[in-house]
Amino acid sequence: MKIVNRFLINYILMFIISTMIAIVAFLLLDFANDVISKTLVKNNYSAKTLMRDDYKSIDIQSVLDNGGGVQVIGSNHDVVFSEGLNTFTKDKLTAAEFTDFLIMSKSIGIPYSYSIEYNPKERFWLIVTFPTSIRIDFAIVHNKDFSSVDTQNVVGFLIAVIIFYLLSLGICTIIYSKITSIGIVNPLRKLCNSAQSLRNGDYSARVDLNLKNEFGELEDTFNAMAQQIEEEISLRRQSEENRKKMVLDISHDLKNPLASIMGYAELCRNKQDLSNEERNSYTKIIYENSVRANNLITDLFELSKIESSEFKLNRIKLDVCEYIREEIGMVIPIFDRAGFTYDFNIPEAEIFTMIDTVQMDRVFQNLVANTVQYNPQGTRVRISLIEQTDKIVLFFKDNGIGIPTEIVKDIFFPFVRADSARNSQTGGTGLGLAIVEKIITAHGGNISLKTDENRGCEFCITIPKI
Incomplete structure (x- = not known):
């Protein structure tokens, strides 16, 4: 089932459940109102139950004890008796004022509860008043002993209100489910489209939702x-x-x-x-x-072998300065035979690192072989080493013929030669620097080259120290 339809069904179910809860809540309120009304003071001491022909004989003490009041209004609308709470501001009322009071006493939302009873024999009104601290006034009253046009009008109005409520809530539910689903379906659709593009081979596909959720x-x-x-x-x-x-x-x-x-x-x-x-x-x-x-x-x-996943270095801890000096001692005769000049700058301090001496010998041999093979007599070679915070930097520099800058980025790839006309007969195998780069990388270091034609080469090798 699509998400849009699932949202619609979920919201319709929520609408039905919320409506049922509202009906149950209304029934509970009605039940609570019936239970509570039996315990209210105003219902226990109503004017009807207190009425006597002689108003002076009425027992008003219970009303007064509960914070209420009793007034007697004579046939001339004057207050002939008053005890306790009195909401009348004067002792003599006009017929219009008393009529307004009678209408007001039945109003919803007033802060007092009035119980009024008329004694036709003695021609007076008995009014019992209680203050209201809190009250809920909601009720539907149906007199089944009497039916009129008003009954049909009220019932029709109630049915219309219920239908309007159901339609409005249903429409709002559908609209809200659509709006909510859009916020989920649209991002999912974009994700699906991009995933489909990836599956079809478009690996540049990206998603741009610009959302913070x-x-x-x-x-x-x-x-x-x-x-x-x-x-x-x-x-x-x-x-x-x-x-x-x-x-x-x-x-x-x-x-x-x-x-x-x-x-x-x-x-x-x-x-x-x-x-x-x-x-x-x-x-x-x-x-x-x-x-x-x-x-x-x-x-x-x-x-x-070096590129194989099974290749492992046999590293040992040693003083790299002493190791470089030993390597230099072995290559000096090669430089002498080639007619090269040289100088070296290796610190006297002990600097320790972990290297595979067999593989690092190969690095030195390849760099020396390249320098001697491709540079003329009189080339000057400089080998130096410096210590940094967490690594050792070895420089292997010459002032020979250099390498064209356009191939520097590929110089450590197999079969890349400075002179494209060279091959295994006129030059090296084209694999020496590729092997050097793999060995240095296996040691956790890196190698780079700075060069230009007729300006020599400078190889920079970094290796972590311990």
Whole structure:
């Protein structure tokens, strides 16, 4: 059942129940009025029960004890006797004034209760007055011994009032149920439409309800979920594209060395009259291409291993300053052979961190290999380390040829090379920096690159300290 119809049914049920409650409440009030009326002082000491032909013999003490009063009005409308509470302001009334009093005594809402009885024999009115502290005046009186046109008019009027009440309440119930349902159905409809868009592949779908209630919270939750789905789908697509690109790059980089190996191996096999010099040259080419293919496969295996969910670092606690100094000691001969100059700035203080030395050795080796392989003699290398509040920052900087700024954002992706013309024969495997980035990330750190062509490179590595 739709929510609109459910609201309508619920409000109709509420309307029926509230009407029944009103009827029961009215009956209870009528019953209470009947019970209470029997205990009221004004009903126990009415003028009719107190009436005597000789008004002087009337027992008025009980009336006075209950805060009431007794007045006797003679045939000339003068007050001939008065004891206790007296609401008359003068002792002599005109016929009109007394008539007004008689009419007023039957009015609803006056602060006094009057009981009036006429003695036709002695020709006087006996009036018993009690103050009213609180009173409910509501009653429908039907004299079944007498029927007139007034009866039909009153009954018709009452029926019309009841019908008008029921129609008005019913119409208001329907209108209110519609208004209430709109405040719920419209947000739900927008949420359903956006959810349908998500299901159909539109991951940019969002909900804009602009509400501050529970629907507003649902809107925030839905939009956060849609944002997460969109990001995950985008990452999945990017990952799939990267996978396809990596397969293509692997195929391309393996094709050339394998083709050379096959070609020269076939030449050595089929051409028996090769001189020793030619045969040695060919086998050297075969060996070099085998090394290149092996390096590519090895790096690819290392990258896959690091990206695996089962990969775990074997971290140990050590003084990172001492560790960097040991690494520098091993790479100085490499810089010397390449004709590089260098300087180092490593603090003497002990700074401890948790690292996997085997994997961090690979980081150093890759950075040094890239620097030496792609920069000319005379390049200056600077390695420095600084300590911050909760991390260690290692800088690896050179003033070599640099890297074009347009590929800096992709430099840590597999098979991204500074020179697009390079491949596994003319350069590295294209996986070194990707491996470096994965290792640093696994340590809870990050690596960034500042560079420009002909201005050198500066790698900045941060690692949490302990």
